[in-house]
Structure formats: structure tokens, C-alpha cells
Amino acid sequence: MQYQCAKCNNTYEISPLRYKCDCGSALNLIADSRILPNAQVPAAMSLWRYREALPIDAETDIVTLGEGMTPLIPIETDAPEHLLKLDYLCPTGSYKDRGAAVLLTHLKALGVEEVVEDSSGNAGAAIAAYSARAGICCTIYCPESTSKGKLKQISAYGAELKLVEGNRMATTEAVKLAAETTCYASHNWHPFFLEGTKTLAYEIVEQLGWRAPTHVICPVGFGSIYLGLFIGFRELNVQGIIKDTPRLLGVQPDVCCPIYNAYLENTSFISRMIQTGETLAEGITAELPIRGDNILEALRSTNGAFTTVDDTNIKKGMKILATKGIYVEPTSAVVVSAYQKFKKEGTITTGDQVVSILTGIGLKSSGVL
Numbered sequence: 001m002q003y004q005c006a007k008c009n010n011t012y013e014i015s016p017l018r019y020k021c022d023c024g025s026a027l028n029l030i031a032d033s034r035i036l037p038n039a040q041v042p043a044a045m046s047l048w049r050y051r052e053a054l055p056i057d058a059e060t061d062i063v064t065l066g067e068g069m070t071p072l073i074p075i076e077t078d079a080p081e082h083l084l085k086l087d088y089l090c091p092t093g094s095y096k097d098r099g100a101a102v103l104l105t106h107l108k109a110l111g112v113e114e115v116v117e118d119s120s121g122n123a124g125a126a127i128a129a130y131s132a133r134a135g136i137c138c139t140i141y142c143p144e145s146t147s148k149g150k151l152k153q154i155s156a157y158g159a160e161l162k163l164v165e166g167n168r169m170a171t172t173e174a175v176k177l178a179a180e181t182t183c184y185a186s187h188n189w190h191p192f193f194l195e196g197t198k199t200l201a202y203e204i205v206e207q208l209g210w211r212a213p214t215h216v217i218c219p220v221g222f223g224s225i226y227l228g229l230f231i232g233f234r235e236l237n238v239q240g241i242i243k244d245t246p247r248l249l250g251v252q253p254d255v256c257c258p259i260y261n262a263y264l265e266n267t268s269f270i271s272r273m274i275q276t277g278e279t280l281a282e283g284i285t286a287e288l289p290i291r292g293d294n295i296l297e298a299l300r301s302t303n304g305a306f307t308t309v310d311d312t313n314i315k316k317g318m319k320i321l322a323t324k325g326i327y328v329e330p331t332s333a334v335v336v337s338a339y340q341k342f343k344k345e346g347t348i349t350t351g352d353q354v355v356s357i358l359t360g361i362g363l364k365s366s367g368v369l
């Protein structure tokens with residue numbers, strides 16, 4: 001098991017301080033993974049039912065709060081063509097628990113005693129909660145504008161909170177100095193985080209009777225779901241469990257959509273897009289995703305697509321979901337209007353089966369509707 005640079009192919013041993021390549025690019029994890037459909041493991045109703053497919057030794061004590069195995073339900077009764085994956089029902093209220101569980105298990109096994117992380121809220125809460133569970137000291141850097149509910153949650157887990165003036169990028173800059181001497185448990189940089197989010201693909205396929213949907217829609221900022229889905233579906237495909245890989249459809253806010261721009265202009269790289277205004281989708285405002293090459297690879301090789309959503313349609317999406325009994329944060333609600341757009345433009349057609357990922361619970365950002 002080792003790290004490999006996505007850009008220059010340099011390889012590195014796995015160590016607590018290593019989170020990126022010397023060339024500055026993000027690292028991928030090179031490891032064997034075997035998905036056993038009939039795996040009988042003690043934590044069978046969590047993502048650890050796929051333990052053999054995760055880069056964690058059989059003897060390692062896992063750090064878990066029972067994350068994963070979230071419901072997959074039709075958006076309304078008798079609508080099997082559009083299913084919702086309720087991943088906001090993970091222990092801290094977002095899908096980020098998947099990555100945090102695998103990452104903190106790995107770091108604890110390495111003997112790490114202290115971590116730092118930067119986040120727009122949900123990832124910070126997840127890293128703080130799993131650090132608490134692991135007995136690891138944790139400091140989270142957040143933009144000042146982060147929802148109060150998310151900040152309170154992070155503090156409640158006992159993490160030290162550092163508020164940073166300015167936007168999401170300013171927060172990332174602030175954490176870099178700390179990451180020189182303390183382990184950076186980054187949901188964007190750390191390859192073990194994606195090893196957790198890839199279990200979303202396994203679960204969807206298992207819940208559909210070991211077959212894949214035709215499309216999956218998810219919000220995309222830095223791409224930790226989009227890439228996790230790509231890795232998971234690719235593994236399922238390589239191992240012959242599914243025949244076809246779903247088309248991966250990403251959604252970005254209209255005021256910060258660098259991946260959508262690259263998709264639209266069919267460029268081979270992603271250019272930074274300075275955020276042009278406020279958005280309710282605070283969880284997906286990445287001006288320049290660090291795994292841009294990986295995201296474009298996932299987009300092209302799955303015949304994927306991207307679209308954007310504005311605040312008016314985000315609110316509409318929240319309302320539509322709420323009237324069906326589903327209370328999610330604005331960042332999650334982008335998938336509703338995205339589904340309609342993809343349908344209108346013909347990316348989704350009759351006979352397709354689509355799964356939309358609902359990423360974060362509405363309780364932390366109440367007051368929007």
C-alpha cells in the first residue's frame with residue numbers, strides 16, 4: 001500500500017505528515033481492494049460490512065459510530081425512476097462520516113495523537129466527532145460565515161475551533177501552516193477519506209440487488225463524493241459485480257462552478273473561478289478543486305455531465321423535499337433542480353434509474369426556508 005501522485009506519478013510511503021506530493025498535487029492511494037458481497041462482519045449494518053474492500057488491516061481496531069447503510073428510497077411513492085440516498089442520516093448529520101471513520105481509523109493505527117482540518121462545517125463536525133471517538137486531539141479551521149449550528153456542533157465534540165476571516169480559500173490557507181507540524185486530517189487532500197466515501201457506491205449497488213443505477217447525481221465542491229463514487233463503481237465493475245458504471249452527474253452553485261466551466265468548454269484542466277457572489281450551498285464553494293484531474297477523468301470515463309443551480313432553485317428544491325418528509329441543508333437540495341435540468345436537456349431519459357445523494361441534514365442550517 002502506498003501513495004501515488006495524480007500528476008507526476010511519484011510514489012511515497014504512507015506517513016502522518018504526508019498529505020500531498022512534493023510537486024504540490026494531490027495523492028491517490030494504491031491498494032488492493034476486494035468487495036465480498038456476502039461478507040459477514042460484526043458491524044454488518046455499517047459501512048464496515050465492506051471491510052475487506054477498505055485499506056485497513058484485519059487486526060486494526062476500527063473507529064466507528066455506526067456510519068453508513070443509510071436508506072435508499074424513491075422521491076415519492078411509485079417513483080422508482082428517481083431514488084434518494086439519505087446519507088444525511090449518518091451519525092453527525094452528513095455523508096462526511098464515511099470518510100472520517102476510515103481516515104481516523106487509519107490515523108489512530110499510525111499512532112497519531114493530534115490532527116488539524118479545515119472545513120465549511122460538515123467535514124469539520126465529522127472529523128471532530130471521530131477524533132473524539134478515537135481519543136485524538138483535534139483543531140478545526142472554519143470560515144467565519146459557517147452556519148452557527150455547525151460551529152456549535154464542532155465545539156461540542158471537544159475540538160478547538162479557529163474561525164478565519166474571508167471565504168473558504170482563506171481558511172485553507174490558514175490551515176497550511178499548522179499542517180507542516182501536525183497531521184492534516186483533510187477531507188480534500190487525504191486519500192483515505194475517499195476510501196470511506198467510495199462505500200456509497202457499494203451500498204447503492206447492494207441495495208438495488210447488486211446492480212447499478214444508470215445515473216447518480218451529487219453536489220460537487222472539492223469532489224469527495226463524486227470521486228468516492230467513481231472509485232467505488234470502478235472497483236465493482238473491475239471485479240465483475242456490475243456490468244455498466246453509472247453516469248456521474250455533478251451539481252455546482254452558479255456563483256462558483258469551475259468544474260462546470262471546464263465541462264462546458266471541454267478543457268483538459270480546471271481553471272480557478274473566483275466566487276462571484278453569495279450562495280446558500282455553502283458546502284460546495286470550491287474555487288479550484290485540488291483533485292481536478294481526477295474529477296475530469298471520472299467525468300469523461302463515466303460519460304458524466306455537470307450543471308449549476310441558483311439560490312432560487314435551491315430553495316425550491318428544499319421545499320419540494322420537505323413536502324415529501326425530507327429535511328436537508330441547501331447544499332443537498334441542489335440535486336432536485338439538477339435532476340429536472342438533466343431531464344430537460346436529455347441527459348436523463350425515460351427508462352433510466354437515477355440515484356441522488358442527499359448529503360447533509362437540514363437541522364444545522366435551519367432558518368433558510
Ligand SMILES: [Zn+2]
Nearest residue numbers: 005008021023
Ligand atoms: Zn507529484
